[in-house]
Amino acid sequence: MRSSTAVAVLGLGIMGGPMANNLLRAGYDVIGYNRSPAKVANFVEQGGRGAETIAAAVHDADVIVTMLPDSPDVEQVVAGEDGVLEHAASGALWIDASTIRPDVTVRMAAAAADKGIRAVDAPVSGGEAGAIEGSLSIMVGGAAADVDAARPILEAMGTTVVHVGPAGSGQTVKAANQLIVAGTIELVAEALVFLDAHGVDAEAAVKVLAGGLAGNRILDRKAAGMIAGDYTPGFRVDLHHKDLGIVTAAAREAGVAIPLGVVVAQLMGALRARGHGSLDHSALRLLVDELSGRARS
Amino acid sequence: MRSSTAVAVLGLGIMGGPMANNLLRAGYDVIGYNRSPAKVANFVEQGGRGAETIAAAVHDADVIVTMLPDSPDVEQVVAGEDGVLEHAASGALWIDASTIRPDVTVRMAAAAADKGIRAVDAPVSGGEAGAIEGSLSIMVGGAAADVDAARPILEAMGTTVVHVGPAGSGQTVKAANQLIVAGTIELVAEALVFLDAHGVDAEAAVKVLAGGLAGNRILDRKAAGMIAGDYTPGFRVDLHHKDLGIVTAAAREAGVAIPLGVVVAQLMGALRARGHGSLDHSALRLLVDELSGRARS
Numbered sequence: 259m260r261s262s263t264a265v266a267v268l269g270l271g272i273m274g275g276p277m278a279n280n281l282l283r284a285g286y287d288v289i290g291y292n293r294s295p296a297k298v299a300n301f302v303e304q305g306g307r308g309a310e311t312i313a314a315a316v317h318d319a320d321v322i323v324t325m326l327p328d329s330p331d332v333e334q335v336v337a338g339e340d341g342v343l344e345h346a347a348s349g350a351l352w353i354d355a356s357t358i359r360p361d362v363t364v365r366m367a368a369a370a371a372d373k374g375i376r377a378v379d380a381p382v383s384g385g386e387a388g389a390i391e392g393s394l395s396i397m398v399g400g401a402a403a404d405v406d407a408a409r410p411i412l413e414a415m416g417t418t419v420v421h422v423g424p425a426g427s428g429q430t431v432k433a434a435n436q437l438i439v440a441g442t443i444e445l446v447a448e449a450l451v452f453l454d455a456h457g458v459d460a461e462a463a464v465k466v467l468a469g470g471l472a473g474n475r476i477l478d479r480k481a482a483g484m485i486a487g488d489y490t491p492g493f494r495v496d497l498h499h500k501d502l503g504i505v506t507a508a509a510r511e512a513g514v515a516i517p518l519g520v521v522v523a524q525l526m527g528a529l530r531a532r533g534h535g536s537l538d539h540s541a542l543r544l545l546v547d548e549l550s551g552r553a554r555s
Numbered sequence: 556m557r558s559s560t561a562v563a564v565l566g567l568g569i570m571g572g573p574m575a576n577n578l579l580r581a582g583y584d585v586i587g588y589n590r591s592p593a594k595v596a597n598f599v600e601q602g603g604r605g606a607e608t609i610a611a612a613v614h615d616a617d618v619i620v621t622m623l624p625d626s627p628d629v630e631q632v633v634a635g636e637d638g639v640l641e642h643a644a645s646g647a648l649w650i651d652a653s654t655i656r657p658d659v660t661v662r663m664a665a666a667a668a669d670k671g672i673r674a675v676d677a678p679v680s681g682g683e684a685g686a687i688e689g690s691l692s693i694m695v696g697g698a699a700a701d702v703d704a705a706r707p708i709l710e711a712m713g714t715t716v717v718h719v720g721p722a723g724s725g726q727t728v729k730a731a732n733q734l735i736v737a738g739t740i741e742l743v744a745e746a747l748v749f750l751d752a753h754g755v756d757a758e759a760a761v762k763v764l765a766g767g768l769a770g771n772r773i774l775d776r777k778a779a780g781m782i783a784g785d786y787t788p789g790f791r792v793d794l795h796h797k798d799l800g801i802v803t804a805a806a807r808e809a810g811v812a813i814p815l816g817v818v819v820a821q822l823m824g825a826l827r828a829r830g831h832g833s834l835d836h837s838a839l840r841l842l843v844d845e846l847s848g849r850a851r852s
Contacts, residue, residue, distance in 0.1 A: 360753070383766075383767030383768055383769065384767055385768065394767075395763050395766040395767035396763070397760070397763045418762075418763055418766035418767070420759050420760075420762050421759065422756055422759045422763065423754065423759075427754075430750060430753045430755050431750065431763060431764065433749070434749055434760065434764065434769075435746075435764055435767060435769045437742065437745060438742045438743065438746055438764065438771070439767075441738065441739075441741075441742040441815065442738075442769070442771060444814070444815050445734065445735045445738040445739065445742075445815055445816075448734060448806075448811070448812075448813040448815060448816050449731035449732075449734055449735055451811050451812075452727075452730070452731055452802075452805070452806055452809065452811050452813065453727060453728065455810065455811045456657070456724070456809055457720065457724075458724045458728060459720055459724075462717050462718065462720075463694070463717075463719050463728045463731065466680075466692050466693070466694045466717040466728060466732075467728065467731065467732055467735065469680075469692040469715035470681055470685075470691075470692035470715070470732060470736075470772070471680055471681065471732075471772050471773070471776070472680065472731075472735035472736050472739070473771065473772040474735070474739065474770065474771035474772065475767070475768050475770040475771065476768070479768070505749075508749070508753070509745075509749055512749065512752035513752065513847060513848060514749045514843075514847045515745075515748075515846035515847045516745040516749065516843075517741070517745070517818055518742055518745060518815050518818055518819060519742075519745050521814055521815055521818055522815060525814060546811075546812055546813075549812035549814075550810060550811045552811075
């Protein structure tokens with residue numbers, strides 16, 4: 259059954275690559291495209307089909323999944339010259355798994371509708387490990403019928419798939435997600451430096467903090483690296499900085515005060531400005547160390 | 556065996572009352588004291604012994620547990636006239652479960668040592684529910700031998716009991732705990748108002764946020780109340796405001812920058828100044844609503 263459904267995946271990077279592999283494993287007929295052709299060759303080695311152009315990838319696709327870095331990339335690949343909307347068949351379903359600005363999503367969904375193409379925004383949380391394991395959390399915006407049509411595809415890539423509202427809503431929830439994640443990393447960073455400065459055993463402290471109302475996924479998954487000073491990505495500061503730009507713009511647009519959100523956006527920007535953009539976002543601890551005169555070698 | 560160990564509990568409030576009950580249930584000979592005698596009468600009804608003065612409570616006690624609101628209360632009850640240090644037997648073990656300033660704890664532990672009384676600081680996390688269930692997280696500071704002696708008592712009141720360092724360390728970890736908890740509540744509040752302003756279904760959003768890297772205990776336990784506008788305490792804004800004063804003073808003393816910590820301390824103070832001190836700390840959402848011109852009736 260599924261092998262009759264042709265899925266084009268545009269963007270075979272750290273996230274898109276393993277997501278395309280999970281679609282293959284679920285039995286879909288998957289054709290991959292990427293700007294740099296090495297990743298396409300790699301996907302073909304995994305058993306997928308490869309395309310040299312967007313047009314070739316989407317021409318016969320029932321479903322098109324995009325997994326791209328930022329809003330301009332999605333605008334270019336989807337609405338640009340020789341892009342998705344120019345070459346996809348009417349009636350195709352476009353699932354955008356990228357994290358981009360909600361207002362861009364709304365605009366692009368309308369442009370897709372003009373061409374008879376159904377659009378669903380489905381940004382993901384869970385990182386590279388979640389993409390590989392197929393255990394992503396996916397926040398989905400769009401019309402109910404389109405989200406229902408997308409669900410089998412999404413469930414091949416994630417374990418928590420929730421329809422949160424109309425077009426753009428998935429991106430809005432992802433923005434809220436990125437606000438909470440960045441803020442929680444910063445809170446844990448402040449707590450760890452505070453404990454360190456007072457001579458408290460950080461590993462014992464993390465154990466007891468994780469057991470109470472302070473418990474969170476950052477303490478569970480990131481604190482050990484933050485104590486060891488290991489900031490191998492994971493999710494890069496550059497990308498989280500981009501996401502916090504989306505959060506602050508969307509909050510401003512809606513007239514919502516996000517006092518912690520704007521402070522952590524500034525801190526993430528400062529961390530990047532100091533040349534740490536390619537580290538994991540948990541490197542916010544580096545900045546707290548530096549601000550506290552406790553920079554470690 | 557345990558019935559031969561006499562435990563005095565000073566402070567039978569929302570937390571101290573159920574903690575004393577759990578000591579009774581574990582088989583200890585418990586004598587309770589409280590400034591307002593109604594709570595002592597209530598404890599006697601539960602099967603405990605009551606004392607009318609601190610002197611009477613601690614005179615024959617092997618272990619003394621204090622559970623008091625703030626640093627001056629502990630200083631008064633322990634080191635004040637007719638207090639614990641004046642009347643407890645040499646060799647007694649004093650466990651302070653209150654949340655107070657780490658520097659006060661260090662000073663009081665030294666004063667206790669001068670009288671031959673061993674001191675352990677053991678602030679708790681988990682709230683009224685955790686106190687009733689005996690499932691508190693307890694962060695313990697003190698000499699290893701004294702912490703070992705205190706452990707059976709602490710394990711009658713909590714499930715996670717971790718020795719984090721010398722005298723005062725328990726308070727330092729509790730301060731870090733209160734920093735993370737307040738910050739996480741504020742992040743969730745900002746996210747909920749942001750989602751609301753964008754017309755997204757908050758309950759669906761919380762479900763997917765809780766499943767990813769944004770997952771935390773506040774989303775699990777407090778978000779439903781914050782969506783419903785139910786701010787029944789729980790843990791009062793007044794007390795969390797007091798705790799954030801401890802955090803900011805201790806950070807300043809150690810020269811540690813806590814940019815999110817100081818902002819949320821200000822927000823908690825503003826919430827209190829607006830007359831909401833007796834609400835649950837999750838009422839930080841009220842303030843974000845007000846700052847965003849979205850006050851709800």
